[in-house]
Amino acid sequence: MIDLRDLTKVFPGTTAPAVDRLNLHVERGEIAVLVGPSGCGKTTTLKMINRLVEPTSGTIRIDGRSIDAVPVHELRRGIGYVIQQIGLFPHRTIRQNMATVPGLLDWDKKRIAQRVDELADLVALDPDMLDRYPSELSGGQRQRVGVARALAADPPVLLMDEPFGAVDPIVRAHLQDELLSLQKRLRKTIALVTHDIDEAIKLGDRVAILSEGGHLEQYGPPADILRDPANAFVADFLGTDRGIKRLSLIPISDLDLETGPVVDRSATHAEAVATALEYGTDWIAVRDGVGVDGWIRIADVPGEGVATVQSEPFQTRLTKDSTLKEALDAIVSSHTSVAAVFDGPELLGMITADAVSREILR
Numbered sequence: 318m319i320d321l322r323d324l325t326k327v328f329p330g331t332t333a334p335a336v337d338r339l340n341l342h343v344e345r346g347e348i349a350v351l352v353g354p355s356g357c358g359k360t361t362t363l364k365m366i367n368r369l370v371e372p373t374s375g376t377i378r379i380d381g382r383s384i385d386a387v388p389v390h391e392l393r394r395g396i397g398y399v400i401q402q403i404g405l406f407p408h409r410t411i412r413q414n415m416a417t418v419p420g421l422l423d424w425d426k427k428r429i430a431q432r433v434d435e436l437a438d439l440v441a442l443d444p445d446m447l448d449r450y451p452s453e454l455s456g457g458q459r460q461r462v463g464v465a466r467a468l469a470a471d472p473p474v475l476l477m478d479e480p481f482g483a484v485d486p487i488v489r490a491h492l493q494d495e496l497l498s499l500q501k502r503l504r505k506t507i508a509l510v511t512h513d514i515d516e517a518i519k520l521g522d523r524v525a526i527l528s529e530g531g532h533l534e535q536y537g538p539p540a541d542i543l544r545d546p547a548n549a550f551v552a553d554f555l556g557t558d559r560g561i562k563r564l565s566l567i568p569i570s571d572l573d574l575e576t577g578p579v580v581d582r583s584a585t586h587a588e589a590v591a592t593a594l595e596y597g598t599d600w601i602a603v604r605d606g607v608g609v610d611g612w613i614r615i616a617d618v619p620g621e622g623v624a625t626v627q628s629e630p631f632q633t634r635l636t637k638d639s640t641l642k643e644a645l646d647a648i649v650s651s652h653t654s655v656a657a658v659f660d661g662p663e664l665l666g667m668i669t670a671d672a673v674s675r676e677i678l679r
Contacts, residue, residue, distance in 0.1 A: 318343055318344060318345040318346075318379065318380055318473070318474065318506040319341075319342065319343040319349075319366065319377075319378075319379055319474065319506060319508060320341075320342045320343075320376075320377070320378040320379075320381075321339055321340060321341040321342070321362070321366075321375065321376075321377055322340055322375055322376045322377075322378075323338045323339070323340060323374065323375040323376070324336055324338070324339040324340075324341075324362065324365065324372055324374075324375035324376070324377065325337055325338055325339070325372065325373050325374045325375050325531075326358070326361055326365060326370065326372055326373050326531070327373045333530060334358075334373070334530055334531060335356075335358045335361045335530070335531055336358035336361050336362055336365070336372075336530075336531030337358075337530050337531045337532055338375070339358070339362060339375070339531055339533055340533065341362075341525055341533065341536060343506055343508055343523075344506075344522075345473075345506055346504040346505070346506060347506065347507075347522035347523065348500060348507040348509060348520055348521050348522050348523075349507070349508050349509070349521060349522065349523050349524075349525060350509045350510075350511060350516075350517040350520055350521035350523075350524045350525065351363070351508065351509070351510045351511075351525045351527060352510075352511055352512065352513070352514055352516075352517040352524060352525070352526055352527070353512070353526055353527035353528060353529075353534075353554070354512070354528070354529060354554070355512070356529045356530070357527035357528055357529050357530070357531060357532075358527060358530070358531030359478075359510040359511075359512075359527060360478055360479075360510055361531070362510075362531070363476050363478050363508060363510050365377060366379075366384070366396070366474075366476060366508065367384075367392060367393050367396045367398060367476060368384060368389050368392060368393070379392075379395075379396075379474060380473065394418055394421060394422060394470060394472075395470075395472050395473065395474070396472050396474045396475070396476060397467030397468055397469075397470075397472045397474070397475040397476065397505075398467055398475075398476050398477075398478075399463050399464055399467045399475070399476070399477040399478070399480045400463070400477075400478045400479070400480070401478060401479035401480060401481075401482045404463065405451040405459060405462060405463065405466075406451075407450065407451050407452060408450075409450075410447065410448050410449065410450055411442075411446055411447050411448070411449055411450070411451065411454070411462050412433055412447040412448060414451070414462060414466055415433045415436055415437075415447075415462060415465050415466050415469055416429045416432075416433055416469065417466060417469065418466070418469045418470045419432055419469050419470055422470060432469060433447065433469075436465040436468060436469060437465065439465065439468070439499065440461040440462075440464055440465045440495070440499070441461070441495065442458065442461050442462065442465065446458065455488075456484045456485075456488065457484050457488040457491065457492060460480065460481065460484060460488075460492055461492070461495075463480070464480070464496070464499075468503070468505075472505075473505065473506060474505070474506050474507075474508075475505045475506070475507045475508075476507075476508050476509075477507060477508070477509040477510065478509075478510045479510055479511060479512070480492075480496075480509065481493060481516070482511070482512075482513075489516075493516065493519055493520060496520065497519075497520065509521070514554065514555060514556065514562075515562065515565070517539065518539040518543070518562055518565055518566065519565060521539055522538065523536060523537055523538055523539075524536070524537070524538075524539050524542055526542065526550075526551050526554060528550055534547060534548060534550050534551050534554075535547035535548075535551045539566060540563065540566050542555070543555060543559045543560075543562055543563045543566070544563070546559070560677060561642065561645070562642075563677070564640060564641040564642035564644075564645055564673070564676075564677070565640050565641075565642040565643075566640070567640060567641045567676060568637065568638060568639070568640060568641075569635060569636070569637050569638070569639050569640065569641065569644060569656075569658055569668065570637040570638070571641075571676070572641070572668060572672060572676060574658055574665055574666025574667060574668060575666055575667050575668070575669065575672070576666060576667070577596060577602060577655060577657075577664075577666060577667035578592045578593050578595065578596040578598050578600070578601045578602060579592070579601065579602045579603075579604055579609065579664065580592050580601050580602070580603060580604065580623060581603075581604050581605075581623075582603055582604065582605045582623055582624055583622070583623070583624060584601075584603075584622060584623045585622045585623075586618050586619065586620050586621070586622050586623075588622075589601050589615060589618045589622070589623055590615060590618070593615045598615075598653070598654075599614060599615050599616070600612050600613060600614050600615060600652070600653055601613060601615065601618075601623075602657070602664065603623060603626075603628045604664070605628075607662055607663065608659075608661070608662025608663050608664065609657075609659075609662070609663075609664035610628050610630070610662075611628030611629050611630045611631065612628055612629055612631065612653055613626045613627075613628050613629065631651070631653070631657040632647070632650065632651050633646070633647040633650075633651065633656065633657070634657060634659045635647060635656055635657065635658045635659065636658065636659060636660065637658060637660070637665065639658070641668075641673055641676060643656075644656035644658075644668045644673060645670070645673050648668070648669070648670050648673070649670075654669070654670065655667040655668060655669055656668040
């Protein structure tokens with residue numbers, strides 16, 4: 318869908334290229350993430366794709382057609398663009414911001430209004446916010462509006478330049494998850510720029526690691542790059558914890574879960590102790606009705622049994638869609654030293670550190 322051939326950019330007054338003979342292709346419906354240190358040409362490359370910056374040499378094709386053959390205004394209206402600063406018009410309401418491109422395309426008012434409502438639902442934005450101004454929204458909400466505006470005319474290609482860099486880590490993680498959820502439904506072709514290797518690994522179907530001067534060091538699926546870095550630069554950029562980073566690509570659904578030390582609320586003291594001994598733990602999980610409501614220490618179980626003891630909730634409740642990295646974090650941060658995996662109230666099973674270790678060594 319996006320094809321870059323020998324793409325080079327040398328800015329006036331400089332001799333060293335900002336981007337040097339870059340060859341890159343992005344398949345239809347995938348997210349390609351450009352990542353690297355400052356000065357590696359990530360944003361320059363993105364701007365050349367929609368001709369905010371003109372290349373010095375090389376070619377760019379979108380869907381098989383050279384971008385030079387398309388009038389600039391038509392090209393940009395067919396490409397959604399999301400930037401870190403979001404770039405909402407402060408004097409226009411959220412509704413008006415989201416309607417910007419459809420308005421430029423002369424859509425009728427009824428169609429625009431319908432599309433704005435669709436987009437608000439798509440990005441989980443409260444309809445009551447549509448008549449507010451950007452200054453009245455949080456950073457995360459403004460970022461959702463920026464994504465919605467970029468999607469307004471349903472462009473096949475979306476360019477995202479550090480889209481989540483201006484929000485706090487918790488909101489950033491939520492926005493990343495929302496982007497992945499959107500992508501499952503929309504299957505846009507996305508080129509995304511970030512300086513954060515963890516974000517690149519999480520979001521990218523393929524990742525391009527660039528070095529200073531716009532040199533492409535490695536391009537491929539993140540699992541392949543983590544498993545086999547092309548050179549010392551890539552290995553250094555990935556960091557010493559690249560084995561741990563690989564865990565973020567492995568869903569819990571790939572593992573066989575262990576039953577774990579679970580007893581019914583009616584269990585006797587002897588049954589609780591026997592279950593804990595079987596699994597080598599000093600605690601047991603308690604099943605109450607349809608689900609597991611928490612865990613209790615064996616030392617707290619009185620002679621009359623489990624029924625009277627108040628259980629403690631699991632600090633982290635993972636699902637089968639969670640990753641082994643999340644499981645490992647749950648293991649090391651909880652008293653139980655396991656990751657508990659749930660489907661609603663139902664406990665599906667548990668993951669131990671040994672299970673994670675075995676998966677790393679596969």
